[in-house]
Amino acid sequence: MLSFSVSGTYADLYEITMGQTYFLEGRHAETACFDYFFRKIPNNGGYVLFAGLHDLLEALEGLQFTDEDIAYLQELRLHPDYLDFLKSFRFKGTLHAPPEGEVIFPHSPIVRVEGTLLETQLIESLLLNILNFASLVATKASRIRQVAGNRTLSDFGLRRAHGPGAVLAARAAVVGGFNSTSNTYAALKYGIPAAGTMAHSFIESYDAELEAFRAFARSRPDDCIFLVDTYHTLQSGVPNAITVAKELEAQGHKAVGIRLDSGDLAYLAKAARNMLNEAGFPYVKIITSNQLDEFVIRSLLEQQAPIDVFGVGTKLVTGAPDAALDGVYKLAMAAGKARLKLSESKEKTTLPGIKQVLRTLDEEGKFYGADAVILASEGNHADLIRHPVEEERQLYLRDCRQEPLLQKVMENGQRTAAPPALAETAAYAQKRLRQLPEEYKRLENPHLYKVGISPQLWELREQLKAHFHK
Numbered sequence: 001m002l003s004f005s006v007s008g009t010y011a012d013l014y015e016i017t018m019g020q021t022y023f024l025e026g027r028h029a030e031t032a033c034f035d036y037f038f039r040k041i042p043n044n045g046g047y048v049l050f051a052g053l054h055d056l057l058e059a060l061e062g063l064q065f066t067d068e069d070i071a072y073l074q075e076l077r078l079h080p081d082y083l084d085f086l087k088s089f090r091f092k093g094t095l096h097a098p099p100e101g102e103v104i105f106p107h108s109p110i111v112r113v114e115g116t117l118l119e120t121q122l123i124e125s126l127l128l129n130i131l132n133f134a135s136l137v138a139t140k141a142s143r144i145r146q147v148a149g150n151r152t153l154s155d156f157g158l159r160r161a162h163g164p165g166a167v168l169a170a171r172a173a174v175v176g177g178f179n180s181t182s183n184t185y186a187a188l189k190y191g192i193p194a195a196g197t198m199a200h201s202f203i204e205s206y207d208a209e210l211e212a213f214r215a216f217a218r219s220r221p222d223d224c225i226f227l228v229d230t231y232h233t234l235q236s237g238v239p240n241a242i243t244v245a246k247e248l249e250a251q252g253h254k255a256v257g258i259r260l261d262s263g264d265l266a267y268l269a270k271a272a273r274n275m276l277n278e279a280g281f282p283y284v285k286i287i288t289s290n291q292l293d294e295f296v297i298r299s300l301l302e303q304q305a306p307i308d309v310f311g312v313g314t315k316l317v318t319g320a321p322d323a324a325l326d327g328v329y330k331l332a333m334a335a336g337k338a339r340l341k342l343s344e345s346k347e348k349t350t351l352p353g354i355k356q357v358l359r360t361l362d363e364e365g366k367f368y369g370a371d372a373v374i375l376a377s378e379g380n381h382a383d384l385i386r387h388p389v390e391e392e393r394q395l396y397l398r399d400c401r402q403e404p405l406l407q408k409v410m411e412n413g414q415r416t417a418a419p420p421a422l423a424e425t426a427a428y429a430q431k432r433l434r435q436l437p438e439e440y441k442r443l444e445n446p447h448l449y450k451v452g453i454s455p456q457l458w459e460l461r462e463q464l465k466a467h468f469h470k
């Protein structure tokens with residue numbers, strides 16, 4: 001089940017009313033193909049990590065209009081014959097997509113949705129709602145993983161996320177390389193390791209910090225991470241944590257860590273590490289939080305801060321600073337004909353027809369830096385790609401291997417295979433990121449990964465443009 005109840009009305013109203021028109025005009029069973037793609041990489045990054053497919057496929061398999069939905073649509077004066085049709089509606093379409101965790105680039109189709117005109121139109125916003133957000137957060141998580149090395153990363157974002165988006169975000173964070181979440185609901189739902197420490201309010205509720213630490217240690221002696229900055233980190237929090245760590249050891253237990261949540265985290269982590277080591281607690285970990293992101297974490301590690309675990313909330317789950325991935329869903333084929341949307345901006349003119357994407361790789365298996373969007377009818381090879389808008393620019397794809405990225409993941413409304421375990425998806429993402437050369441992973445001013453189109457696709461678009469200009 002998705003983190004929120006998804007039924008047929010999880011759509012923008014216009015998708016439902018356009019569906020009515022198709023139905024009443026007898027066009028609803030005509031075939032259609034839509035492409036999901038995005039245009040701009042968030043955070044001025046060099047790549048996006050594809051996520052959300054698992055939740056999307058699950059939502060599509062269960063998609064139907066409940067009695068309550070139908071009653072509501074009746075109130076909106078939708079036609080009784082259409083409502084009768086919607087009562088037994090199930091999504092029966094076919095989806096092609098890369099595995100979750102794939103590294104993806106602008107202007108390249110990521111998901112190809114084929115089915116009836118009505119069903120492919122109806123799922124637009126559902127698909128965009130899930131994929132855009134999950135991919136945004138997975139991308140942010142992967143940037144954080146990149147700078148954190150093998151240190152532990154935990155999602156702390158439930159309280160700062162955009163409502164129930166926190167649940168999708170917790171999963172997307174794992175796709176991008178996070179290890180755990182404080183969000184118990186998401187941990188249970190997706191099988192993510194649950195993790196947590198304690199809040200300032202807990203400590204404040206006792207008359208003394210030491211009393212609070214001791215009480216927690218009594219109730220969870222093997223799971224103590226003491227929050228040490230409520231009163232004074234180095235004069236009170238860390239000494240009190242050491243006192244209770246000693247008491248725990250005397251009882252055969254081990255304190256797990258301390259958490260720093262304010263002040264100069266590098267300075268405090270170094271001082272706390274020295275105090276813990278001198279007291280005989282080299283195993284007590286240092287956890288930090290407080291408005292962390294990839295840049296703060298990079299800086300802390302450059303300062304040699306001895307931090308073992310980073311808890312990241314706001315900046316992770318909101319995809320800050322960009323807040324959204326601009327993925328769109330555009331018609332490429334209907335009623336057997338290739339379709340396109342013209343635009344004043346050449347870049348926004350869509351790519352018509354049923355397409356495949358070829359990822360090109362060098363002999364070492366690294367990404368070559370240029371993917372090819374081709375017509376599916378061309379097979380699985382491209383020798384030459386053209387710049388998607390600039391007439392004179394083209395690139396020969398020499399000495400490279402090519403992999404078709406879009407694989408059938410759903411047919412007749414059912415997944416073609418059981419979903420991979422989340423850990424497998426996360427491992428796939430890391431494998432693909434290792435194949436992406438460093439220059440595309442730079443946090444600032446990354447190299448531009450090229451996505452070109454085949455001459456045949458260029459030609460098809462030209463023909464359609466000429467037709468509509470007439």
Ligand SMILES: Nc1ncnc2c1ncn2[C@@H]1O[C@H](COP(=O)(O)OP(=O)(O)OP(=O)(O)O)[C@@H](O)[C@H]1O
Pocket residue numbers: 261262263264265266267289290291292296299300303
């Ligand atoms: N040594 C450091 N290097 C780089 N960034 C740091 C360092 N220490 C903390 N930060 C980051 O600086 C930002 C602001 O920290 P600042 O010290 O102003 O806040 P604070 O300690 O929460 O303040 P307050 O005590 O009022 O709560 C946070 O994002 C924090 O993670």
Ligand SMILES: O=P(O)(O)OC[C@H]1O[C@H](OP(=O)(O)OP(=O)(O)O)[C@H](O)[C@@H]1O
Pocket residue numbers: 156157159160198199200201261289290291292311312313314315
């Ligand atoms: O900064 P973020 O990346 O969003 O990480 C989550 C933050 O949420 C908590 O603070 P909050 O003030 O809500 O509660 P607290 O009193 O328990 O610290 C926690 O202490 C972190 O600072």
Ligand SMILES: O=C(O)c1cccnc1
Pocket residue numbers: 156157182195196197198199259289311313
């Ligand atoms: O467990 C924690 O320390 C935690 C959880 C959520 C938000 N901030 C901190």
